[in-house]
Amino acid sequence: xxxAFAEAIRATTQPCTLLLLLPALVxxxxxRGRWAPFVAICIGAVLGGWLFVANxxxxxxxxxxxxxxxxxxxxxxxxxxxxxPWLRWADHRSIETATAGVVGFVATLWWRPCIGTxxxxxxxxxxxxxxxxxxxxxxxxxxxxMPVLAAVLVVRVIDPAPETARRVTWVAGGIGVVVAGAxxxxxxxxLVTTLTRWATT
Amino acid sequence: xxxxxxxxxxxxxxxxxVAGAAFVLDGxxxxxxxxAEAEPASASSVPVTTTVSxxxxxxxxxxxxxxxxxxxxxxxxTSLEELEGKVVAxxxxxxxxxxxxxxxxxxxxxxxxxxxxxxEIVGIHAPEFGFEAEVANITEAAAELGVTWPIVLDTNKxxxxxxxxxxxxxxxxxxxxxxxGHIRYDHIGEGRYAETEAAVQALIAEPG
Numbered sequence: 585x586x587x588a589f590a591e592a593i594r595a596t597t598q599p600c601t602l603l604l605l606l607p608a609l610v611x612x613x614x615x616r617g618r619w620a621p622f623v624a625i626c627i628g629a630v631l632g633g634w635l636f637v638a639n640x641x642x643x644x645x646x647x648x649x650x651x652x653x654x655x656x657x658x659x660x661x662x663x664x665x666x667x668x669p670w671l672r673w674a675d676h677r678s679i680e681t682a683t684a685g686v687v688g689f690v691a692t693l694w695w696r697p698c699i700g701t702x703x704x705x706x707x708x709x710x711x712x713x714x715x716x717x718x719x720x721x722x723x724x725x726x727x728x729x730m731p732v733l734a735a736v737l738v739v740r741v742i743d744p745a746p747e748t749a750r751r752v753t754w755v756a757g758g759i760g761v762v763v764a765g766a767x768x769x770x771x772x773x774x775l776v777t778t779l780t781r782w783a784t785t
Numbered sequence: 786x787x788x789x790x791x792x793x794x795x796x797x798x799x800x801x802x803v804a805g806a807a808f809v810l811d812g813x814x815x816x817x818x819x820x821a822e823a824e825p826a827s828a829s830s831v832p833v834t835t836t837v838s839x840x841x842x843x844x845x846x847x848x849x850x851x852x853x854x855x856x857x858x859x860x861x862x863t864s865l866e867e868l869e870g871k872v873v874a875x876x877x878x879x880x881x882x883x884x885x886x887x888x889x890x891x892x893x894x895x896x897x898x899x900x901x902x903x904x905e906i907v908g909i910h911a912p913e914f915g916f917e918a919e920v921a922n923i924t925e926a927a928a929e930l931g932v933t934w935p936i937v938l939d940t941n942k943x944x945x946x947x948x949x950x951x952x953x954x955x956x957x958x959x960x961x962x963x964x965x966g967h968i969r970y971d972h973i974g975e976g977r978y979a980e981t982e983a984a985v986q987a988l989i990a991e992p993g
Contacts, residue, residue: 589807590806590807590810590811593803593807593808594807594808594811600883617793636953639951639952639953640951640952641952696913698883698884699884699955699956699957699973699975700884700975700976701974701975701976701977702976704884704955704972704973704974704976705974705976705977707955707973707974708971708972711950711971730800730803733800734797734800734801734804737793737794737796737800740789740790741793741794741797743787743789743790773915776914777914777915
């Protein structure tokens with residue numbers, strides 16, 4: 585499990601993990617480094633990782649586009665929930681946490697993992713039984729969230745003034761919405777190609 | 786600095802330390818397997834410490850067909866059936882895939898060591914991105930990466946998906962076929978090079 589965790593951390597520096605990380609990083613910043621949304625992101629990512637290893641869900645173009653719409657809407661909801669009149673009855677912190685969890689889960693559908701030694705072994709062994717691979721893939725997915733944890737901690741260390749925090753939130757949210765929008769209009773492959781080339785040049 | 790910020794700063798240092806350790810320990814937990822970026826020459830120095838008998842390799846049935854392929858490169862062969870009688874490693878790869886590239890020195894070593902003993906490799910090239918589908922780019926990459934074995938062009942990835950059970954297919958993935966064309970070994974991702982070589986040895990030693 586430790587090897588899987590370490591391999592996942594190394595994979596976060598590779599382009600293949602960018603589409604998993606970007607939405608999660610956006611949510612970490614949008615939720616101002618709060619712990620509850622971070623935990624929700626981790627839970628969502630682990631659940632998505634289990635689904636990936638179980639290899640039972642086909643994520644074709646249609647669902648990917650829908651997921652893009654969903655993530656874009658959730659990011660906007662997380663940013664605007666405190667000021668939306670019809671949501672004032674709700675605790676916007678709970679809304680943020682819930683949206684972070686969903687985004688963490690959906691981002692695993694966008695993920696095209698680098699299959700190194702450990703993840704490869706998990707996937708190979710899963711063919712003969714998924715249950716035994718759940719600890720390994722959980723460790724792997726938690727490894728992929730280490731940059732998100734770092735982002736949470738950076739936000740907490742900097743502890744920006746409210747006005748600055750608001751601007752940062754809108755910039756991060758804007759990036760997230762653009763990425764989600766690209767998927768929503770069926771540009772998943774182009775987005776992955778662009779990110780891959782951007783990250784490797 | 787407030788107490789909360791101090792804790793966060795300490796946590797950040799810890800996360801950076803853990804990440805640093807993950808990179809430092811890369812591959813050190815498996816001394817049998819060479820580092821991912823190893824040169825082809827270094828792979829030859831790795832001893833096979835795993836032994837497998839052919840009876841330990843379950844028969845997963847006759848290999849699926851090659852579907853809707855766009856041809857073969859670096860070979861006069863035009864079907865897997867023509868290779869029956871040989872032990873064949875079928876590897877799904879694409880030249881832009883980092884993990885696929887990491888396996889190629891080991892594949893080259895297997896090819897060099899066992900090709901005279903009735904062993905063949907077929908690399909099924911299933912492109913992930915558009916630029917990987919251009920034949921000229923594949924040929925150029927194959928030369929650069931030391932891929933000298935036959936390559937099947939699976940541009941539409943129909944073979945890629947039909948061979949791999951479930952809705953998600955992976956690169957790299959290697960299947961070993963016995964002399965009768967039956968799948969006897971399957972591994973996803975990098976690694977397990979010694980285990981793969983031991984399986985090749987076992988299948989070569991198995992009577993046809």
